[in-house]
Amino acid sequence: MTxxxxxxxxxxxxxxxxxxxxxxxxxxxxxxxxxxxELGRLGMTGVxxxxxxxSDARLGxxxxxxxVGLPGLSEPEVIRHYVRLSQLNYSIxxxxxxxxxxxxxxxxxxxxxxxxxxxxxxVHPLQPQQTVQGxxxxxxxxxxxxxxxxxxxxxxxxxxxGAHGELCGLxxxxxxxxxxxxxxHKVLVPxxxxxxxxxxxxxxxxxxxxxxxxxxxxxxxxAMEAALGPDVAAIMLTNPNTCGLFExxxxxxxxxxxxxxxxxxxxxxNFNAIAGRVRPGDLGVDAMHINLHKTFSTPHGGGGPGxxxxxxxxRLAAYAPLPLLVHDGNEFRxxxxxxxxxxxxxxxxxxxxxHGQMGMFSRALTYMMSHGADGIRQASEDAVLSxxxxxxxxxxxxxxxxxxGPCMHEALFDDSFLEGTGVTTLDFAKAMIxxxxxxxxxxxxxxxxxxxxIEPTESESKESLDRFIHVLRTMALEAKAGQTARFDGAPRxxxxxxxxxxxxxxxxxxxxxxxxxxxxxx
Amino acid sequence: MxxxxxxxxxxxxxxEMRYLPLTPDDRTAMxxxxxxxSVDALFRDVPKSAVVARSAxxxxxxxxxxxxxRQLVKMAAKSKAAGSLPFFCGAGAYKxxxxxxxxxxxxxxxxxxxxxxxxxxxxxxxxxxxxxxQTQVALLTGMEVANASLYDGSTATAxxxxxxxRITKRxxxxxxxxxxxxxxxxxxxxxxxxxxxxxxxVTPGKAEDxxxxxxxxxxxxxxxxxxxxxxxxxxxxxxxxxxARGALLIAVVTEIVSLGxxxxxxxxxxxxxxxxxxxLGVGLNFGGPYVGLFATREKFLxxxxxxxCGETTDAAGKRGFVLTLSTREQHIRREKATSNIxxxxxxxxxxxxxxxxxxxxxxxxxxxxxxxxxxxxxxxxLANIKGVELVTASFFNEFTLRLPKTAASVVDELAEKGxxxxxxxxxxxxxxxxxxxxxxxxVTETNTDEDxxxxxxxxxxxxx
Numbered sequence: 007m008t009x010x011x012x013x014x015x016x017x018x019x020x021x022x023x024x025x026x027x028x029x030x031x032x033x034x035x036x037x038x039x040x041x042x043x044e045l046g047r048l049g050m051t052g053v054x055x056x057x058x059x060x061s062d063a064r065l066g067x068x069x070x071x072x073x074v075g076l077p078g079l080s081e082p083e084v085i086r087h088y089v090r091l092s093q094l095n096y097s098i099x100x101x102x103x104x105x106x107x108x109x110x111x112x113x114x115x116x117x118x119x120x121x122x123x124x125x126x127x128x129v130h131p132l133q134p135q136q137t138v139q140g141x142x143x144x145x146x147x148x149x150x151x152x153x154x155x156x157x158x159x160x161x162x163x164x165x166x167x168g169a170h171g172e173l174c175g176l177x178x179x180x181x182x183x184x185x186x187x188x189x190x191h192k193v194l195v196p197x198x199x200x201x202x203x204x205x206x207x208x209x210x211x212x213x214x215x216x217x218x219x220x221x222x223x224x225x226x227x228x229a230m231e232a233a234l235g236p237d238v239a240a241i242m243l244t245n246p247n248t249c250g251l252f253e254x255x256x257x258x259x260x261x262x263x264x265x266x267x268x269x270x271x272x273x274x275x276n277f278n279a280i281a282g283r284v285r286p287g288d289l290g291v292d293a294m295h296i297n298l299h300k301t302f303s304t305p306h307g308g309g310g311p312g313x314x315x316x317x318x319x320x321r322l323a324a325y326a327p328l329p330l331l332v333h334d335g336n337e338f339r340x341x342x343x344x345x346x347x348x349x350x351x352x353x354x355x356x357x358x359x360x361h362g363q364m365g366m367f368s369r370a371l372t373y374m375m376s377h378g379a380d381g382i383r384q385a386s387e388d389a390v391l392s393x394x395x396x397x398x399x400x401x402x403x404x405x406x407x408x409x410x411g412p413c414m415h416e417a418l419f420d421d422s423f424l425e426g427t428g429v430t431t432l433d434f435a436k437a438m439i440x441x442x443x444x445x446x447x448x449x450x451x452x453x454x455x456x457x458x459x460i461e462p463t464e465s466e467s468k469e470s471l472d473r474f475i476h477v478l479r480t481m482a483l484e485a486k487a488g489q490t491a492r493f494d495g496a497p498r499x500x501x502x503x504x505x506x507x508x509x510x511x512x513x514x515x516x517x518x519x520x521x522x523x524x525x526x527x528x
Numbered sequence: 529m530x531x532x533x534x535x536x537x538x539x540x541x542x543x544e545m546r547y548l549p550l551t552p553d554d555r556t557a558m559x560x561x562x563x564x565x566s567v568d569a570l571f572r573d574v575p576k577s578a579v580v581a582r583s584a585x586x587x588x589x590x591x592x593x594x595x596x597x598r599q600l601v602k603m604a605a606k607s608k609a610a611g612s613l614p615f616f617c618g619a620g621a622y623k624x625x626x627x628x629x630x631x632x633x634x635x636x637x638x639x640x641x642x643x644x645x646x647x648x649x650x651x652x653x654x655x656x657x658x659x660x661x662q663t664q665v666a667l668l669t670g671m672e673v674a675n676a677s678l679y680d681g682s683t684a685t686a687x688x689x690x691x692x693x694r695i696t697k698r699x700x701x702x703x704x705x706x707x708x709x710x711x712x713x714x715x716x717x718x719x720x721x722x723x724x725x726x727x728x729x730v731t732p733g734k735a736e737d738x739x740x741x742x743x744x745x746x747x748x749x750x751x752x753x754x755x756x757x758x759x760x761x762x763x764x765x766x767x768x769x770x771x772a773r774g775a776l777l778i779a780v781v782t783e784i785v786s787l788g789x790x791x792x793x794x795x796x797x798x799x800x801x802x803x804x805x806x807x808l809g810v811g812l813n814f815g816g817p818y819v820g821l822f823a824t825r826e827k828f829l830x831x832x833x834x835x836x837c838g839e840t841t842d843a844a845g846k847r848g849f850v851l852t853l854s855t856r857e858q859h860i861r862r863e864k865a866t867s868n869i870x871x872x873x874x875x876x877x878x879x880x881x882x883x884x885x886x887x888x889x890x891x892x893x894x895x896x897x898x899x900x901x902x903x904x905x906x907x908x909x910l911a912n913i914k915g916v917e918l919v920t921a922s923f924f925n926e927f928t929l930r931l932p933k934t935a936a937s938v939v940d941e942l943a944e945k946g947x948x949x950x951x952x953x954x955x956x957x958x959x960x961x962x963x964x965x966x967x968x969x970x971v972t973e974t975n976t977d978e979d980x981x982x983x984x985x986x987x988x989x990x991x992x
Contacts, residue, residue, distance in 0.1 A: 360815025
């Protein structure tokens with residue numbers, strides 16, 4: 007079998023010879039699923055909408071000429087199609103999902119129920135403000151939780167995801183600098199940062215200077231302080247950092263940043279380790295986005311939607327983007343235009359249409375009210391305890407680059423324990439799939455070779471953690487003992503074997519096309 | 529809790545919470561394995577002065593389901609839900625009927641509680657629906673390729689402008705006066721950093737002469753159709769003029785159902801289509817989450833922002849899907865990425881895709897016709913009211929009326945009577961005196977005859 011340098015199969019292998027092929031091609035509960043475009047027939051529909059008479063007179067001469075090309079299916083056919091598709095997915099409801107940096111915690115169903123209350127879900131962003139007071143109250147409550155938990159005076163609610171929050175934070179900093187009459191063009195970003203940090207800095211019009219990590223997995227505070235100067239607008243720091251460690255010199259770094267006239271942006275992706283115990287405002291943070299889909303458990307939904315409100319320090323609060331929610335003593339009011347702003351607010355602009363991710367706000371608020379401040383603190387402690395339990399239970403057979411710990415809410419390993427075994431990081435991860443587990447985050451953070459970042463979250467029982475530890479220990483020991491059979495070409499038991507990503511990128515097929523329609527016709 | 533003033537938990541009272549599976553005995557056993565005597569030891573690197581007590585947070589303690597539900601139900605009841613009264617708001621968000629199957633399917637655990645499909649062997653469900661979504665978006669817009677969604681229509685439009693600036697290496701974006709003002713402001717926020725943004729004058733019910741504004745520094749022209757007042761714009765001449773000067777046309781669609789009746793932007797020469805997909809499957813949600821649709825021509829593929837799902841085969845030769853062309857993205861390219869976007873709008877894509885699959889060709893076209901027919905009928909009746917004038921000669925399911933008095937006050941007056949008449953244009957353009965009397969009215973299949981009667985009756989009274 008041809009392999010690329012990541013140990014990924016690049017040509018078709020063979021299926022397990024011992025397995026008798028089925029007549030249907032399906033295997034028990036696992037079905038082969040056609041594309042929706044390969045199903046259905048003309049004229050069929052799964053929704054009853056009566057035909058109406060209409061004239062073309064008001065279409066500006068631009069009536070659609072051809073068909074769209076959509077398949078027609080009845081409701082049962084559509085339901086079967088998507089139910090079968092769902093069965094090809096791993097999920098947190100079905101098993102431990104130890105993706106480091108992603109915080110795959112339990113998604114309570116009460117949150118789903120509350121988000122669907124008509125007063126939150128079936129309201130329009132532009133209906134008269136006096137008719138959406140309930141929705142405003144929910145947003146306001148969430149703002150109170152976020153500012154109290156972080157010890158920050160203000161929060162911008164409109165950013166739609168973590169990276170959007172980062173952009174909001176940097177644009178707020180930009181506006182504050184402009185108000186000071188300063189142009190600073192540089193943002194300092196540690197080498198261990200999430201890729202979104204440097205990408206966001208570039209979109210916000212800054213140049214990026216990378217700050218190295220120290221041998222022990224922290225940001226090199228001395229290098230950071232040395233890089234500070236009159237051209238530095240901000241540092242972007244993740245704390246706890248992506249190696250799963252709290253930055254012990256964080257206050258000292260914040261002081262140095264402020265002394266140099268710059269701002270301290272904190273990537274709040276790892277807030278789940280410290281929520282209810284440490285307030286970022288006390289650490290000197292000026293702006294921090296909070297991934298509601300991580301710490302506050304709005305469902306990841308296969309990659310979104312998320313929400314990334316940004317808490318702001320006193321120094322930045324005035325520059326928060328539109329819209330602004332205020333309470334005038336009687337009712338809530340949404341300020342949607344800069345010149346209506348009160349109390350010295352100087353909003354830098356607008357991040358998106360309307361007011362933000364209400365559907366995520368109601369879920370996060372439900373989560374917070376359910377946990378309470380004491381429960382949020384306990385959740386953070388359990389998340390940190392569970393990660394340390396994994397680190398302590400695996401460090402003798404897997405390799406932990408930063409030693410004995412303790413870690414925060416995620417345990418980092420590297421691939422040096424696999425050296426000489428012929429098993430790659432990718433093989434190891436894919437073999438976990440056959441064991442019924444989603445792999446951990448791999449090859450991130452970049453500062454560690456063959457990184458494997460495990461974040462168990464607070465949602466796992468000790469029995470579940472013990473079983474996971476047993477499986478990983480056994481795998482590590484087998485690899486080291488030269489028993490590599492289960493790693494070769496894994497996974498074997500998933501709906502698909504390894505997929506050819508090289509071919510996918512070389513000749514991209516990004517949509518279905520009818521067979522009769524050759525590509526040249528496009 | 530007696531221990532609130534201490535950073536440690538009160539040893540006397542063990543904390544219990546339904547979502548946390550570890551028992552006190554478990555915690556003790558785990559601490560023993562780790563070799564520390566308290567969880568505080570694990571927070572060794574946190575400066576002592578930064579650790580705060582429970583009492584530092586003026587927030588309530590944990591509560592059971594019933595208590596939380598009671599409070600939130602009460603809170604939500606203070607809003608007037610769109611489905612509970614005659615409702616005619618649009619201007620970028622539309623109330624449509626979402627079939628029950630959609631919400632059931634998107635709440636399946638395997639869709640709801642999975643992550644971004646980075647392990648394709650156990651994420652074919654997500655990947656295949658993204659592939660279906662991309663195909664549907666390409667078909668609807670008449671474009672060659674579509675991505676796996678962006679946050680919403682407004683951010684998709686801003687990403688489109690950044691993409692046009694990258695492709696043409698030119699700074700200037702020209703925005704039509706008919707572009708939703710929130711979209712224009714969103715574009716200004718990001719594209720104003722990398723270039724310049726020019727907004728054409730607002731001309732309700734008419735197309736401005738945007739072609740005259742195109743010059744050799746123009747990266748793109750951004751035109752919404754139907755525009756924010758509902759007017760259907762003819763894109764072809766603008767596309768031709770833009771192309772003649774080496775600029776791109778970005779077509780914006782905020783009501784995706786309109787493409788069941790109107791010629792798609794791809795057939796009118798658009799280079800990039802940025803659209804809001806909220807109308808299908810997603811619902812109003814007070815403005816979010818929504819789903820940004822983004823489509824373009826194949827030749828611009830590698831300049832596209834956002835995730836892409838592609839077809840491939842697995843080691844056994846079976847068809848499968850993966851995220852692809854990720855060398856454009858931030859986790860590989862960092863500061864050189866095409867966009868800083870990481871998250872897409874996954875579950876909203878799924879809702880969109882299932883709704884559109886249920887509709888199918890026949891259902892989608894009928895839905896579009898039903899919307900237009902209802903809107904046309906109501907527009908005629910409202911324009912018959914003395915002093916009320918229909919401003920938009922062409923429209924899909926949304927039109928603009930000129931009232932004999934300030935639209936905002938009429939909307940407030942009707943809201944008192946339990947009718948949400950539409951969006952006053954001044955809500956979006958408060959500084960434009962010419963739009964003060966304009967009311968933007970959206971009509972969909974969800975508006976009953978009784979709703980329409982109520983609006984006609986109430987508006988007649990309000991302007992009399």
